[in-house]
Each structure stands twice: as C-alpha cells, then as structure tokens.
Amino acid sequence: MDRPTGTGEDYLRLDNQICFSLHAATRAFNGVYRGALKELGLTYPQYLVMLVLWEHGELPVKGIGERLKLDSGTLSPLLKRLEAAGYVERRRSPEDERSVTVRVTEEGAALRRKALGVPRAIAAATGLELEEIQELRDRLHALAARLDAVDAGALGCG
Amino acid sequence: MDRPTGTGEDYLRLDNQICFSLHAATRAFNGVYRGALKELGLTYPQYLVMLVLWEHGELPVKGIGERLKLDSGTLSPLLKRLEAAGYVERRRSPEDERSVTVRVTEEGAALRRKALGVPRAIAAATGLELEEIQELRDRLHALAARLDAVDAGALGCG
DNA sequence: CGCCATTAGATTGTGCACAACTTAATTGAG
DNA sequence: CTCAATTAAGTTGTGCACAATCTAATGGCG
Structure with a gap:
C-alpha cells in the first residue's frame, strides 16, 4: 500500500470510521426498535411521527416535516399507512385548502399508552x-446542525 | 397532559431525543456525502463498499457483508450497479461455486485517487x-456493538 | 454413493429517504 | 382584478435496509 501521507490515506481511514460508526449505530438502533415496536405495529419512522403527534395532538404535514426534517415524499405514504392502521386522521384544512391536518385518533391515543414502556427498554x-x-444526544444534535448548515450553505470554509 | 411519573413520560422524551438525534445526524451526514460523492457517481453506501474493496482489493460478497453488516439483499443489487458503472467485477469463485468474488477494476482504482479528497472535506x-x-466514533462503535448484542440475544437484563 | 443440513447469493416484497415533477390553492404585484 | 410566483401535498422514480424465500453448491454422515 502507499505510504500514508497525512493528506489522504489516514484521513480516509478515520472518516471511514466515524461515518460508518454512525451508520452502524443507526441501523443497530433500528434493529432494537424494530423488535420493541413490532407488537405496536409501528416502524421506527412511524414511531417518530407518532411521538410528535402525541406531543402536539394535531399538526399539518408541513409541521411534522419541519420537526423530523422529512419532506412530503417521505411523509405522504407514511401517513397514509398510519391512517390505514387507524392511528391518525388526515383532513384538508378549511382555512387553507393546500394544507392537510393530521390528528391522532382515539386508537392512536390508546397506542400511546402501550408505547410508554418502549423507551425504557431502549434505554436499557x-x-x-x-x-x-x-x-x-447533545453532541449528535450539534453535529447534525452543523452538517445541515454546511449542506444547505454549500461549505463555508473552516 | 398527565403529570410526568418518572416511569414513562420523561424517559419517552429523552429517548425521543437520543434516537432522533442519531437518525438526524445520519441523514445529515448522508446529505453532505451526497454532495461530496456526486462527482464520483457514488452513493454513500456504494462509497462504503468501495472503501472496503480499496482496502482489500478483492473480497467475496460475504466478506463485504460482514465488514459493513449488510446482507445479500442489500449488496446484490448495489454491487450490480457498481459493476454496471465499471468500478468492480464480479465472478463466481472457481474453488466454491457458491461464492462470488468482487474485485476492483482499473477504473475503480482510478476512482480511489479521485476519492482521496473526500474525507478531508467531510471532516472539515x-x-x-x-x-x-x-x-x-468510539462511543458510537461501543453503542452499536451493545445494541447489536442485545438485538441478537433478545435482551439480557441489566 | 445417496441424502440431508448448511451455506452463498439472488430474488421478492415492504418501507424509508430524497430528488424531481405535478397539481391545486394562495399570495402579491401591477 | 389578473396573472405570475409561491406554497403544501402528492406522485414518480431511484436506491438502500431488511425479512422471507428460493436456488444451487458444498459438506457431512450413514
């Protein structure tokens, strides 16, 4: 192999580790959640959506997207599945017909009570x-904020 | 809202944060990589595969899967795309016809030189x-290992 | 040798992420 | 008021993750 130069090879190795560790940790979390959420009939992203809805009661699709940083291309089909499962209702807003308000159903609220045990199991x-x-969490939050800013702003130097 | 009990509500909030932070950080990383890898014509998972192949020269599909913790359902189509792009070659192993050996092509090796600048940009x-x-990275690695163990072993207590 | 369990990949189907585009409603400038 | 720009969702297409299933090759055992 080429001798490490300090300009490419070892950085590459390092970066390999951090990005891959993050990737692997996320998938490992997904795996654990998958097991914990199976009996609730939720996927992990669906669970995230339900968390924000449980907190706010009802939100427009856009509001969910802002909180989870997801766009309509991801949320529209996901919300349809949650609606098909009976956990949420979607209806066009009367004030602004462009907007769709998503609301937790009674069944969705009942699900919340079943979900209360999940986080403790995950934390354990x-x-x-x-x-x-x-x-x-704080570090990851700061890191994500920084990366989002760079991504949006096309790379400010240092 | 129900008064926080210490058994559900605040844990739930906390867990929301850690898992979501991880989720968000991963996607933020993906976004930055997407930009950096665009001119190489690679996606981020394809880049990870190329990294292990650059390091090892050639590997069976199984070997790639072990290092990246990905199964054939993910790797088979991904490797076909890398082959279609001309970066790798796949051929059945003569010793064991069940195994497929993936090898970096000359074009794939050339790509590596172009990729050397990527990690520094990401680190910045x-x-x-x-x-x-x-x-x-170390924390995430330890976390992933722990979660994988729990996931596989169905939740040892403590 | 003949047969079965195991193993490596590939395939199929579901769901998520995201880019690009479409549709419909709203807003704003002239 | 009218028309162009903007905005909110939805749709389409690509690619990844993963479960479940399938095929083919291998290995072990009687």
Missing part, C-alpha cells in the same frame, strides 16, 4: 447512564 | 477536531 438496551445518553 | 464539514471525532 444501550447500557448507558442517563447522563451519557444526554451528552451523546 | 463536521467542524470537529480529530480527537473529538475519534471519541465520538
């Missing part, structure tokens, strides 16, 4: 103390 | 020092 699965989880 | 985009990146 991580094997981390609350403080560690919080710290990691 | 994170706005983190190398030490911070390493620490975060």
